[in-house]
Structure formats: structure tokens, C-alpha cells
């Protein structure tokens with residue numbers, strides 16, 4: 001094994017993410033053996049499947065039948081950059097043309113939706129920082145600034161005897177599109193879906209700045225969170241750490257009250 005410090009970043013491309021291999025769970029014995037030797041794993045955003053693992057002697061396919069296509073080029077270029085240490089931290093954003101085409105295919109007109117809700121289309125960051133694990137022990141990804149602020153927020157809460165847990169952080173366009181596309185395939189009407197799911201592309205979770213927060217014993221993403229000491233603590237203290245509740249009651253976007261959803265906007 002190399003003594004190179006393990007990367008703690010997620011490298012993002014429009015359709016494929018590069019994950020530090022040690023942060024992924026193996027889905028079988030062969031995967032486990034490969035992941036143990038791998039530095040990076042190419043993971044398809046649409047369905048979370050592991051496509052290939054970068055090991056010292058090259059790239060090994062993990063998904064049988066996966067073909068390297070043009071979508072993989074951007075990911076493979078990043079892999080080369082990472083291997084040659086040419087990778088520099090970036091606060092850059094990915095283009096959103098892919099997203100707009102897929103929204104059109106769903107029958108969702110982005111301009112109309114933006115005008116109706118007052119919400120902007122949110123591009124994805126080109127890199128995300130590891131921000132610890134969420135309540136389900138899954139890696140939590142946020143922008144570098146949001147990850148740092150979340151750590152400080154949790155520590156400050158802990159000092160006051162309050163335990164904050166992340167339920168969800170960064171989510172990709174593809175993840176949110178997948179949810180909507182599967183519901184469409186089951187015959188649900190788009191308006192009915194958008195009444196309960198954020199329109200893909202318009203969620204602050206795509207930016208890596210938003211967190212859904214809970215506390216032990218409390219269900220995820222329920223309005224009952226507002227009655228907890230954790231919520232009271234957030235109301236008093238989140239602002240000084242750069243976090244604000246995005247969707248209070250009667251917000252102008254027409255989004256349901258979400259006391260659990262906090263966005264990092266900087267102090």
C-alpha cells in the first residue's frame with residue numbers, strides 16, 4: 001500500500017463521481033478485494049452503481065458490460081490529474097446544459113418553474129469535501145466551507161449538550177432526476193411529484209451548502225423537529241456559524257415548512 005495520504009474529496013463530473021475508495025462499502029467479495037487496493041472508484045450518479053476502480057496497475061471494471069463512453073472521458077481525465085498530483089482544490093462549478101436537456105425530457109420547463117417559485121437553477125460543485133458521516137453512517141459531502149462550518153456547528157452544539165446529526169448533505173442532479181424519473185415511469189403526474197419532491201436542479205442540496213439536520217430519536221425531515229431542544233439551539237446559534245433556515249413557514253417559494261433544512265451562506 002502506498003503511504004500517500006487518502007484524499008478526502010469527491011471529484012465530480014456531470015454523470016460520474018470519483019469517490020475515495022476507502023469511503024465506499026463493498027458490494028461483494030470481489031469488490032472488497034478491489035476496493036482495498038483502489039485509490040478511486042468511478043461511480044455512476046444516476047443509480048449509484050460502481051463502474052470501475054483505479055488500482056495501482058490500471059483501471060478495473062466493476063460493472064460487468066460497462067463501456068467507456070464519452071461520459072467517462074471527463075472522469076478519466078480527472079483520474080489522470082489526481083494520479084499525477086495535478087489536481088488542485090477548486091471551487092469551480094459544473095455546466096448545467098445536461099440538466100436542462102433532461103428537465104425538458106421530463107416535461108419540466110425550467111424557466112417557468114424558476115419564475116413560479118423564485119428559485120434559481122443550482123449548478124453542482126466540481127469538488128466536494130468529506131464532512132464526516134451522516135446518521136446512517138454514510139459519507140456526508142459538502143463544499144469545503146460548509147463542511148468546516150458544519151463541524152464547528154456540531155462542536156458548539158455538543159458543548160451545550162445538544163447532539164446534531166446530519167441526515168443529508170450534497171445530492172446530485174442525477175440523484176434527484178432519478179427519483180422523479182422513476183415516479184414518472186410508475187405513471188405519476190409531474191405536478192403531483194413536484195408537490196412532494198424538489199424539482200431536480202432547484203435544490204440547495206445540489207450546491208453542497210445545504211444540510212438536513214436532526215437529533216437522536218427524532219425522525220428525519222419531519223416538522224416535529226421544531227419542538228426539539230436541537231431546533232431551539234439552531235435558532236439561537238446557527239446564524240453565527242453562517243447557517244440559515246431556508247424554508248420557514250409561509251416562505252415565498254411555496255415550499256413546505258422545513259425546520260430541518262439549513263443552508264450555509266457564510267457568516
Ligand SMILES: [Zn+2]
Pocket residue numbers: 205210211212260261262
Ligand atoms: Zn433539505
